[in-house]
Amino acid sequence: MRTYLFDIPDEEEVVILDALIGNKYEYLLALDTAATHTTIDSNALYLAGYELKNAIGETEIETSNGIIIVEIYKLERFECLGIVKTHFDIQVYDFLAHGITSNYHGILGLDFLRHHPFCLDISKGEIRIQ
Amino acid sequence: MYQSFEKIKQQYPNEWVLLGNPEKQNTAIIGGIVLYHSKDKKEVCYIGRDKTKDFAKITLAFTGELKSMRRVGIMKRL
Numbered sequence: 004m005r006t007y008l009f010d011i012p013d014e015e016e017v018v019i020l021d022a023l024i025g026n027k028y029e030y031l032l033a034l035d036t037a038a039t040h041t042t043i044d045s046n047a048l049y050l051a052g053y054e055l056k057n058a059i060g061e062t063e064i065e066t067s068n069g070i071i072i073v074e075i076y077k078l079e080r081f082e083c084l085g086i087v088k089t090h091f092d093i094q095v096y097d098f099l100a101h102g103i104t105s106n107y108h109g110i111l112g113l114d115f116l117r118h119h120p121f122c123l124d125i126s127k128g129e130i131r132i133q
Numbered sequence: 134m135y136q137s138f139e140k141i142k143q144q145y146p147n148e149w150v151l152l153g154n155p156e157k158q159n160t161a162i163i164g165g166i167v168l169y170h171s172k173d174k175k176e177v178c179y180i181g182r183d184k185t186k187d188f189a190k191i192t193l194a195f196t197g198e199l200k201s202m203r204r205v206g207i208m209k210r211l
Contacts, residue, residue: 008159017206019160027185029192031160038208046178050151050185050193063211070211094210099175106195110208 004122004131007084011128018125019107022083024051030108032083034123034130036116040064041081041091043109044098048076055095064094071096083111084132086119137164138194147197149174151181153188162194 009018018034028051030043042064049055058074073094081091098108121132141150141164149172152165166188169181177193185191 010160021157021160027189027191029155029157029190033206035206035208037206039210040208042208046175047193050178050182050191052182065207065209065211067207094208104174104199106199108193110206112208 004133005085007130007132009128009130011125017107018123020083020111020130022081022109022111024048024078025080026082027051031106032109032111033105033107035110035112038110038112040094040114041110041112042073042094042096044103045074045095046097046099047108048093048095058095059092062094068101071101081115083115084119084121084130086115086132088115091115135164135166138162138196141165141167142196145170145196147195148172149177149193149195151177151184152192152194153185154190155192155194157192162192165192 019031022030022032030047059077060075063070064073073096075092076095078091078093081088119132123130148170150167151169153168155165156163168184169177171177
């Protein structure tokens with residue numbers, strides 16, 4: 004098991020983790036075990052060098068604000084918690100257009116963690132993961 | 134020019150900043166090289182993209198305090 008540290012969130016904050024797109028672009032992602040799939044802000048994806056016309060598909064997702072349509076992109080390299088995934092499919096939509104102005108740029112969902120047993124200790128600010 | 138994030142926050146309050154080669158401790162930014170800054174996050178992403186090629190690492194950060202609020206995070210593919 005490897006251990007990763009995060010800042011202990013207060014009562015109105017979430018668990019924020021560092022993620023890396025393409026070994027260069029470091030983005031903050033909120034860990035969300037109520038999210039089936041990993042999702043990032045289209046603005047951050049554009050910054051990371053992706054053209055927003057190159058989606059490989061789209062799908063509907065249910066959010067706490069209702070159903071929205073997101074596009075799907077394939078990331079050449081995506082890293083979080085020491086786990087590197089190549090050709091990783093990620094959901095993308097414009098966070099700003101949907102009123103999300105938080106300091107994180109995406110959501111780390113269960114699809115990323117599904118095959119990696121992990122233990123989250125919020126009181127210590129650590130995640131142990133295989 | 135490398136600057137501490139405390140200095141960057143003083144220089145560009147309540148703005149989004151694009152940082153080259155950021156220094157971090159866990160998820161907290163210690164400092165970096167400011168490549169672009171604006172109150173508009175979209176502007177930073179779109180105009181800033183062309184300024185990143187000479188840097189090994191890039192990050193994006195807000196220099197102010199965002200409103201604290203409770204969140205409900207359901208995201209389920211249908």
